[in-house]
Amino acid sequence: MLPAPRLGACGTIRPMAPHRPDRRDAAVETPARAALPGGDLEYTLRRSDRARRFRVTVDPRRGVIATVPGARIAEPRARALVEPFLAQREAWLRRHLARQAAVADRLAAVGPIRDGALLRYRGEPHRVRVVAGSPASRRSRVERVGGEEEDQLLVTLAATERRPLGAVLEAWLRVRARDALEAAIARHAPALGVAPTRVTVRDTRSRWGSASRARRLSFSWRLVLAPPDVLETVAVHELAHLRVFGHGPGFWVLVASRRPDHPAQRRWLRTHAAELHAALGHDDLLDITRRPLPAGARLPSLLAAEGRDE
Numbered sequence: 001m002l003p004a005p006r007l008g009a010c011g012t013i014r015p016m017a018p019h020r021p022d023r024r025d026a027a028v029e030t031p032a033r034a035a036l037p038g039g040d041l042e043y044t045l046r047r048s049d050r051a052r053r054f055r056v057t058v059d060p061r062r063g064v065i066a067t068v069p070g071a072r073i074a075e076p077r078a079r080a081l082v083e084p085f086l087a088q089r090e091a092w093l094r095r096h097l098a099r100q101a102a103v104a105d106r107l108a109a110v111g112p113i114r115d116g117a118l119l120r121y122r123g124e125p126h127r128v129r130v131v132a133g134s135p136a137s138r139r140s141r142v143e144r145v146g147g148e149e150e151d152q153l154l155v156t157l158a159a160t161e162r163r164p165l166g167a168v169l170e171a172w173l174r175v176r177a178r179d180a181l182e183a184a185i186a187r188h189a190p191a192l193g194v195a196p197t198r199v200t201v202r203d204t205r206s207r208w209g210s211a212s213r214a215r216r217l218s219f220s221w222r223l224v225l226a227p228p229d230v231l232e233t234v235a236v237h238e239l240a241h242l243r244v245f246g247h248g249p250g251f252w253v254l255v256a257s258r259r260p261d262h263p264a265q266r267r268w269l270r271t272h273a274a275e276l277h278a279a280l281g282h283d284d285l286l287d288i289t290r291r292p293l294p295a296g297a298r299l300p301s302l303l304a305a306e307g308r309d310e
Contacts, residue, residue, distance in 0.1 A: 026050065026071040034083045036090045043086065047071045047078055056085065056093075060100040060274060064093055103274045113166045113280050119153060120272075120279065121173070123227030126151045130165060133158045142172035166280035170203075170221070177201050177224035177231075184235035185217070188258050194242035208269065209234045211241035222276045226269060233265035 026049035034041045043064035051069045059065055066082040086093065113119065115130040121144065129152050133140065137158040145152040155168060163171075178201045189195055197215040204210070204220045211217055217238050223231040236258045244251040255262050 028071050030075060032066075032079060032082075034079075034086050036083075036087050038090055038094060041086060041090070041093065043082075045075065045078055045082060047073050047075075054081065054085075056082075056089070058093060058096045058100065060103065063097065100274070113169065115165075119169070120225040120276070121151075121153060121176075122224065123230070124151060126153045128153050128155065128165075128169070130155045130157060132156075133161075135159050140168050142169060170280055173224050174201055174221040177219070177221040180224055180228065180231055181219050181235055184232045185239065188232075188236050189239055191258060192236075192239050192243060192254065194239055196239070196242065209238040211238045211245075213245070215242055217242075222279065225276050225279055226272065227265075229259075229261070230265045230269050233259045233262045234269075236262070 028047045030045045030047075032043055032045040034043060041064065043066055044062060046065055046067040047070060048067055049069070049071045051067045054066075054068050056064065056066045064086070066086065068078045068081060113128060115128060117128045118125045119128055120126070126144070127150050129145075131154065133156045137156070138160055140158045140161045140163075141156050143154045143156075145154050153169065155165065157165075157168070161168065178199075181201065182199065185196065185199065195215070196217045198217070200216070200218045201221045202218060203222070204218065207220070208223060209217065209219045219234065219238070223234055233255075236255055240251060240254045240258075244254055259265065
């Protein structure tokens with residue numbers, strides 16, 4: 001028997017084409033359709049040797065994904081296990097699919113980053129302004145300019161610049177993200193009694209941060225778009241995983257010892273997740289926008305870390 005299903009449990013969903021399992025990534029994904037009382041529901045059936053439990057996530061880009069442990073479990077048996085649960089949670093699933101479709105439509109209407117666009121930086125909206133550099137300029141630069149009416153990110157494009165505006169801004173933001181994360185780690189790691197061996201900043205596709213048993217930490221650069229308290233909460237969350245892997249009561253006590261307001265910061269991140277991932281024109285909206293379950297069900301973690309190397 002498989003473990004009891006849990007909606008939105010911690011984990012990573014990695015987009016991939018249907019394939020046969022191999023030794024490095026024993027997983028099979030299959031398009032499927034469930035006949036539910038409210039009509040057919042398309043979903044992705046994922047059978048994975050890496051999965052430790054049955055889980056269902058609603059991914060803003062890929063829709064419903066049902067993952068069952070065991071890449072070699074027969075598809076009919078896997079569907080027989082999954083689809084009664086989908087029927088049980090149909091209202092929840094359809095509500096969040098509709099909400100995510102509305103968010104995607106709104107973000108698509110904003111369009112790519114451009115002169116005059118608004119972009120969050122450290123939680124506050126900034127107006128992007130683009131000016132041309134001197135004919136002799138060789139390197140583009142970005143400056144934050146505070147004003148009485150609005151804050152701005154002033155981008156001076158070098159005459160030889162070939163990167164799109166979004167790439168110039170992203171390079172600048174990545175540096176600021178690393179600086180902010182390293183400062184947060186320096187503040188909290190000694191008090192938590194941990195010392196990461198490596199810190200990387202990436203454009204992670206499924207998690208704001210992760211921690212490995214080799215004491216390596218990885219973070220999304222997009223955290224610098226969020227308020228500083230949110231970024232610091234994610235840093236503390238991952239540092240705490242160097243002491244406690246998993247999300248039991250002891251783990252949350254450890255997080256609260258450094259960030260007593262962590263529930264509020266996690267709510268902010270959940271609310272604005274799609275916006276942050278769409279910034280600079282990216283369309284990779286991920287499963288970080290999952291919402292809490294109905295009363296009595298398990299609350300999904302929005303700061304997922306399974307304690308494994310990326």
